[in-house]
Amino acid sequence: MSWEDGVRRVVPYVPGEQPKRADIIKLNTNECPYPPAPGVRRVLDEMDYGEFRLYPDPDSGVLVKALAGYYGVSEKQVFVGVGSDDVLAMAFLTFFNTGKPILFPDITYSFYDVWADLFRIPFEQIPLDEDFKIRTEDYLGRDCGGIVIANPNAPTGVALPLSEIERIVSANRDVVVIVDEAYVDFGGESALPLLKKYDNLLVVQTFSKSRAMAGMRIGYAFGREKLIGYLLDCRFSFNSYPMNRPALAAGVAALEDKAYFQEICGKIIKTRDRVEEALRELGFFFADSSTNFVFASHREVPAKEIFEMLKDKGIYARYFAKPRIDNYLRITIGTDVEMARLLEVLREYLGGRC
């Protein structure tokens, strides 16, 4: 017998690289290339550091109130966490306890199977179709422990229409369906309006992508009051003060500037649509993206080769050495200047190759 027999062993999630060099073009973890709303800087400048002596509000009241106001729900329908990773982990722990397998796609956010393993939740990965689309039928009439759908999906960038999400939620009233909307602001349809009809739905979003605040770690979720109540019970059995003071203040300030938020999302969408066209001209193929990244494969040159070539040139993209997707590159949409440089490097390399 050794102490190691008592260890909870897991294979951890591997996040994208966060290189220390400042001179690179970072297109590997879907961060926003623009700064947060100007109001965020203002509230952080004005913070009284003496307040850090005191614990923050355990209910994250100011942020919950601001989110409820912004999205038109009651405060009791809002849950916040340290990034949506924290929210999702807490939701897995809270809702998936029947011993039946939970369902999610084979190609999706690669944290889902890690949390399932961590919490000893059995799971089944349902293959996407050849076009990397979710087949709704696969999620109907299954005797399962719950369902998790990223919509738009990552790393594919493909969105499922709200009517299809509703079919999945309505066919699975006896389990919780989590819809992870990390990228919804770039062209997806939120499932939030479905809360009026369904009590088994949790809609999860984040400040990390569309609100340019990955470094602040703010995620949130919407659900019916009873469902959120269970989530809060588990949260308060784990950590009473998840959100720190700067994050609470910065989150509220970001929500107050709707015009800025819409402006940066609009800019990213415009850049994306232009980059998609240019990439297709260079011989890449991919489904239209509803996110702030493109998941692309080249007709002739292996993705891994392009990935390494780009890295040599100081441009970081994301490559997954996994079945079905090992010939794809996930490229975050940066500024117009960054994307021009990417396209220039690709043109140079591929022009010489094909």
Ligand SMILES: *Cc1c(COP(=O)(O)O)cnc(C)c1O
């Ligand atoms: C980025 C991402 C998240 C987590 O983001 P946080 O920074 O923890 O809010 C969750 N789901 C998907 C699909 C993502 O891409």
